[in-house]
Amino acid sequence: MTTRPPAEIGMPLDEVDTPALIIDLDAFERNLARLPARIAGSAVRLRPHAKTHKCPVIALQQVARGAVGVCVQKVGEAEAMVYGGVRDVLVTNEIVGQQKLRRLAALAHIARIGVCADDAGQVGALEAAAAEARVTIPVYVEVNMGGNRCGVEPGEPALNLAGQIADAPHLSFAGLQAYHGSAQHLRGWDERRAAIAQAADKAGSTRDLLARYGIACPVVTGAGTGSFEFETGSGVYTELQCGSYIFMDADYGRNLDHDGAPTKTFEPSLFVWATVMSRPAQERAIVDAGLKALAFDSGPPLVWDEPAASYERASDEHGRLALSAPTNRLYIGDKIRLVPGHCDPTVNLYDWYVGIRNNRVEAIWPITARGAVY
Amino acid sequence: MTTRPPAEIGMPLDEVDTPALIIDLDAFERNLARLPARIAGSAVRLRPHAKTHKCPVIALQQVARGAVGVCVQKVGEAEAMVYGGVRDVLVTNEIVGQQKLRRLAALAHIARIGVCADDAGQVGALEAAAAEARVTIPVYVEVNMGGNRCGVEPGEPALNLAGQIADAPHLSFAGLQAYHGSAQHLRGWDERRAAIAQAADKAGSTRDLLARYGIACPVVTGAGTGSFEFETGSGVYTELQCGSYIFMDADYGRNLDHDGAPTKTFEPSLFVWATVMSRPAQERAIVDAGLKALAFDSGPPLVWDEPAASYERASDEHGRLALSAPTNRLYIGDKIRLVPGHCDPTVNLYDWYVGIRNNRVEAIWPITARGAVY
Numbered sequence: 001m002t003t004r005p006p007a008e009i010g011m012p013l014d015e016v017d018t019p020a021l022i023i024d025l026d027a028f029e030r031n032l033a034r035l036p037a038r039i040a041g042s043a044v045r046l047r048p049h050a051k052t053h054k055c056p057v058i059a060l061q062q063v064a065r066g067a068v069g070v071c072v073q074k075v076g077e078a079e080a081m082v083y084g085g086v087r088d089v090l091v092t093n094e095i096v097g098q099q100k101l102r103r104l105a106a107l108a109h110i111a112r113i114g115v116c117a118d119d120a121g122q123v124g125a126l127e128a129a130a131a132e133a134r135v136t137i138p139v140y141v142e143v144n145m146g147g148n149r150c151g152v153e154p155g156e157p158a159l160n161l162a163g164q165i166a167d168a169p170h171l172s173f174a175g176l177q178a179y180h181g182s183a184q185h186l187r188g189w190d191e192r193r194a195a196i197a198q199a200a201d202k203a204g205s206t207r208d209l210l211a212r213y214g215i216a217c218p219v220v221t222g223a224g225t226g227s228f229e230f231e232t233g234s235g236v237y238t239e240l241q242c243g244s245y246i247f248m249d250a251d252y253g254r255n256l257d258h259d260g261a262p263t264k265t266f267e268p269s270l271f272v273w274a275t276v277m278s279r280p281a282q283e284r285a286i287v288d289a290g291l292k293a294l295a296f297d298s299g300p301p302l303v304w305d306e307p308a309a310s311y312e313r314a315s316d317e318h319g320r321l322a323l324s325a326p327t328n329r330l331y332i333g334d335k336i337r338l339v340p341g342h343c344d345p346t347v348n349l350y351d352w353y354v355g356i357r358n359n360r361v362e363a364i365w366p367i368t369a370r371g372a373v374y
Numbered sequence: 375m376t377t378r379p380p381a382e383i384g385m386p387l388d389e390v391d392t393p394a395l396i397i398d399l400d401a402f403e404r405n406l407a408r409l410p411a412r413i414a415g416s417a418v419r420l421r422p423h424a425k426t427h428k429c430p431v432i433a434l435q436q437v438a439r440g441a442v443g444v445c446v447q448k449v450g451e452a453e454a455m456v457y458g459g460v461r462d463v464l465v466t467n468e469i470v471g472q473q474k475l476r477r478l479a480a481l482a483h484i485a486r487i488g489v490c491a492d493d494a495g496q497v498g499a500l501e502a503a504a505a506e507a508r509v510t511i512p513v514y515v516e517v518n519m520g521g522n523r524c525g526v527e528p529g530e531p532a533l534n535l536a537g538q539i540a541d542a543p544h545l546s547f548a549g550l551q552a553y554h555g556s557a558q559h560l561r562g563w564d565e566r567r568a569a570i571a572q573a574a575d576k577a578g579s580t581r582d583l584l585a586r587y588g589i590a591c592p593v594v595t596g597a598g599t600g601s602f603e604f605e606t607g608s609g610v611y612t613e614l615q616c617g618s619y620i621f622m623d624a625d626y627g628r629n630l631d632h633d634g635a636p637t638k639t640f641e642p643s644l645f646v647w648a649t650v651m652s653r654p655a656q657e658r659a660i661v662d663a664g665l666k667a668l669a670f671d672s673g674p675p676l677v678w679d680e681p682a683a684s685y686e687r688a689s690d691e692h693g694r695l696a697l698s699a700p701t702n703r704l705y706i707g708d709k710i711r712l713v714p715g716h717c718d719p720t721v722n723l724y725d726w727y728v729g730i731r732n733n734r735v736e737a738i739w740p741i742t743a744r745g746a747v748y
Contacts, residue, residue, distance in 0.1 A: 003450065003745050017473050019747045051690055073691040076377065093691065096651045096662070096707055099391050118652055119706055149692050150652035150660050181689060277470045278492055278524035286524050288470070291719040293747045297670045297688065314671065315555060316425055316718050317447040317467065317747070318523050332493055333470055344690050345665040349722070351745055370745075371377050371725055373393045373667045373691070 005352045011361045018275040018335060019293035021350040021367075023247075025357040027269035031246045034266060035228070036066045039240065044232050047071055047090060047221065049243030052344050054369035055353065056084020058246065069112070071221075071241045075100045076372030082111045084368060090114040090221070092177055092241060094122060094142065094150055100374065101125055105133035116142040116177045118152045123164045123171065130170035138174035139165045140221065143206055145180035145199040154202035155209060162215050175219030178203040179241060184226035185251060189258045196223075196230035204236040225266070226255050246270075249343040251298035271304060271337035272346065273354070274319065276330050285309065285330040287319040289338060294319075295345035301338035306330060311338065379726045385735045392649040392709060393667035395724040395741075397621075399731045401643035405620045408640060409602070410440050413614065418606050421445055421464060421595065423617030426718050428743035429727065430458020432620065443486070445595075445615050449474045450746030456485045458742060464488040464595070466551055466615060468496060468516065468524055474748065475499055479507035490516040490551045492526045497538045497545065504544035512548035513539045514595065517580055519554035519573040528576035529583060536589050549593030552577035553615060558600035559625060563632045570597075570604035578610040599640065600629050620644075623717040625672035645678060645711035646720065647728070648693065650704050659695040659704040663712060664688045669719035675712035680704060685712065 006017035016022065036046060048062045050070040059070045059081055069088025072078045078089045088111065095104055095115055107113045108130070117123050117139050130137045141161045144151035152158050158176065166173040183195035199222070207217045221239035223231035225248075231237035244252055247270035257263045274289035291314050294301050300311040301319075308325040319338075321330065330336070340346035351370055355363030380391035390396065410420060422436045424444040433444045433455055443462025446452045452463045462485065469478055469489055481487045482504070491497050491513050504511045515535045518525035526532050532550065539547040557569035573596070581591045595613035597605035599622075605611035618626055621644035631637045648663035665688050668675050674685040675693075682699040693712075695704065704710070714720035725744055729737030 006748050015473075017471065017748045094651045094706075096649050097391065099389075118654060121706060144654065148654075148658065149689065149694060151654060153654075275470050277468045280492060280518065280522075280525060280527075284522065289747070291669065291671050291716075292722045295665065297665050315523065320523060332468075332495060342665075348666045349745065349747070371723065373663070373723070374380050374391045 003351050005354070005364045007354045007361045007364060009361055009364060013356050013359045013361070014335065016273055016354055016361060018273050019289040020273040020354050021347065021352065022271050022273045022337070022354045022356050024269045024271065025355045025362055027267050028246060031248070031266045031269055032061060032065055035242060035245050038229070039232050042232050044237055045239055047239045047241055049092070049241050050077060050081055050369070052243030052347065053246065054080065054347055054367045054372070055365050056081050056086055056368060057365040059084065059086045068239070074372050074374065075103045076374055077369040078107055078113060079103065080369035080372055082107050086111065088112045090140070092116060092179065094118055096122065101129035102133070105129040105135055105137065108133065108135035108137055112138065114138040114140055114174055116140045117161060117165065118142045118150050120161065120164055123161065123168060127168040127170055136170050136172055139171045140174050140177040140219070141165065142177040143203060145178055145202060145222070146195065147180060147182040149181065154206045158206045159209050159213060162210055163213070166215055173215060175217050175221060176203055176206060177222065178220055178237070179222040179224070180227065181224065184224040185255065187254060187256050189256055192227050193230050196227050196234065200231070200234035200236040207236065225252055244343055247343045249298070250302045250339050250341045268304070268339045270340065270343055272301065272340060274336055274338055276332055276334045276336070279330065279332050283323050285321040285323060287321060287336065288317065290314045290317045290319050292316055293349060294338065294340055295342045295349070297345060298342035301340050304337040304339050306336060377725050379728070379738050381728045381735045381738060383735055383738060387730050387733045387735070388709065390647055390728055390735060392647050393663040394647040394728050395721065395726065396645050396647045396711070396728045396730050398643045398645070399729045399736055401641050402620060405622070405640045405643055406435060406439055409616060409619050412603070413606050416606050418611055419613050421613045421615055423466070423615050424451060424455055424743070426617030426721065427620065428454065428721055428741045428746070429739050430455050430460055430742060431739040433458065433460045442613070448746050448748065449477045450748055451743040452481055452487060453477065454743035454746055456481050460485065462486045464514070466490060466553065468492055470496065472503070475503035476507070479503040479509055479511065482507065482509035482511055486512070488512040488514060488548055490514045491535060491539065492516045492524050494535065494538055497535065497542060501542040501544055510544050510546055513545045514548050514551040514593070515539065516551040517577060519552055519576060519596070520569065521554060521556040523555065528580045532580045533583050533587060536584055537587070540589055547589060549591050549595060550577055550580060551596065552594050552611070553596040553598070554601065555598065558598040559629065561628060561630050563630055566601050567604050570601050570608065574605070574608035574610040581610065599626055618717055621717040623672070624676045624713050624715045642678070642713045644714065644717055646675065646714060648710055648712055650706055650708045650710070653704065653706050656700070657697050659683065659697060661693040661695060661710065662691065664691045664693050666690055667723060668712065668714055669716045669723070671719060672716035675714050678711040678713050680710060
């Protein structure tokens with residue numbers, strides 16, 4: 001189940017086989033530094049979401065730049081992070097089923113493993129797994145911020161669940177999971193600001209309600225790449241869960257900043273490296289990256305190196321580029337960079353990152369949580 | 375880079391961890407038998423597309439039921455098939471770049487490996503790779519059937535390329551790749567019939583033109599699950615490349631048959647097995663299969679086991695089911711089957727098939743070409 005990497009260390013970029021997932025290391029490192037710089041001096045701490053990169057090598061670089069640990073969505077991702085050296089992992093999700101709960105509790109022997117709950121029955125199942133493994137698991141109450149996905153409603157339902165967690169002998173109540181996912185891609189800055197203001201109200205009033213009942217809420221965790229500045233300034237949130245900031249993608253690139261222009265807070269550093277495999281007509285070039293090399297849930301990729309070309313249509317292993325103007329590139333064998341529409345599910349299609357600096361392969365990092373859906 | 379399988383042989387289906395890619399083996403075997411039965415007595419032979427299943431265990435079952443070999447799209451898929459015991463593989467695609475051409479030629483030492491071309495420069499590159507490896511490679515001219523993807527135009531351009539292939543010392547001209555991809559999902563039976571009639575005209579007249587110039591065209595290969603009956607009856611096509619027939623998917627299920635009803639030629643046999651991980655409201659259930667467990671390029675999955683539920687929205691690791699009526703199922707921990715919108719890119723997300731019969735795990739097959747994009 002292993003694939004050979006599409007490159008070797010030291011190889012010129014032009015020789016890297018395609019499709020490959022490449023990282024512009026200079027841009028990546030700028031992104032890596034920008035978010036800590038933006039929140040320096042505030043009260044919030046960074047816990048980046050590793051569901052984006054699925055790679056403990058990157059997680060440890062985030063920790064080295066001040067992150068308290070990482071988030072994941074799946075037990076398999078938590079395993080990959082812990083086995084890759086990360087010591088503090090929050091599963092920002094409900095974990096259901098005895099097999100997964102046993103794996104989760106086993107990890108708690110060697111790392112701090114937090115998890116979310118939004119149901120009393122689940123608190124019982126978590127307690128049973130923690131007791132069996134003789135560990136104490138920090139549990140966060142997931143609160144519905146308006147995305148209408150998982151989560152209890154703010155206020156009393158959250159209070160009740162927090163109380164149950166606090167009463168469970170092998171669980172500790174650790175805080176509120178208050179991520180507002182559907183706010184991340186609201187295009188307008190004011191829209192996102194308003195959505196997060198509402199979320200902060202819900203999270204803050206819930207935290208205060210808990211306090212009135214004697215339940216301390218040490219952490220309110222949430223935020224994403226699209227909204228972090230609002231959570232940072234909210235006075236409610238204590239942790240940020242941004243993931244995509246290290247890579248960016250075409251969809252996040254369509255978000256507008258406070259000046260109404262597309263956001264420049266972070267820059268694209270992740271690309272799919274593709275080859276023109278057919279050039280049957282002047283106005284059409286076919287590349288070797290299609291539905292199995294790129295995620296299309298947030299639209300097609302951007303063609304990064306060639307303004308005359310746009311990615312028009314995908315099939316399993318083909319991408320059709322439409323050429324709106326003459327170009328002396330995009331002949332058979334030419335290689336180009338594509339910016340994925342959505343970075344997270346695109347990363348999940350690959351086993352290796354190929355890190356590029358000065359047009360040479362400097363790093364090949366295994367994506368050890370690729371496919372870790374369970 | 376390996377993930378543990380989500381099941382063990384003999385385990386009840388209910389215990390299979392989720393998300394998992396499960397095969398209903400009875401339905402799968404019915405599909406496997408139906409296509410050979412449908413073409414029995416005709417002149418066409420079956421060469422199923424292995425890009426659908428990416429699994430030599432399945433390929434060999436197809437060969438055992440009369441297939442002459444399989445198709446693939448990528449060199450990595452060809453390697454997986456040959457290393458899994460398949461002796462005749464056609465790469466229905468252009469292969470560009472010296473690394474890939476060397477790998478392709480190396481495979482030709484141990485299996486029959488065909489490949490497509492649509493460019494004179496590519497014929498030169500194929501010849502060089504075949505000469506270096508001291509093999510002879512069968513090459514098919516890909517002809518544009520109207521999908522405007524790869525392929526030379528029918529008639530003279532195809533003739534010229536076939537002549538170049540025939541003249542190359544280490545290549546043999548093997549036939550025409552005449553797949554009409556964009557016809558597969560035309561919903562109406564008459565639309566598909568008309569599209570394939572045009573394709574057969576183009577392929578047939580090109581074949582006849584080649585014959586007039588003394589170039590024999592032993593094979594005209596094409597067809598898919600949506601159109602195979604038309605190629606079979608065309609008198610032009612000699613090989614069928616159907617892939618999805620073994621699994622079906624929600625998108626193919628929307629094709630209409632000659633009676634105007636949704637096609638019943640094949641039945642869904644491939645499912646994503648998912649768990650309800652949150653049930654925050656009566657009208658909403660959240661399952662653990664999202665953008666990393668299902669491909670969404672052809673729409674959301676169908677909820678197979680629960681008519682009251684529809685898959686409404688996906689995020690990376692969540693799927694939101696909308697419940698239009700009360701149900702006494704879909705509580706936390708309940709598991710359900712989802713029919714993928716598009717089977718091929720969904721399969722590419724998994725490392726294992728879990729084969730189910732009589733609600734027990736009977737087989738666990740490795741998807742060895744998962745991720746074989748290069």
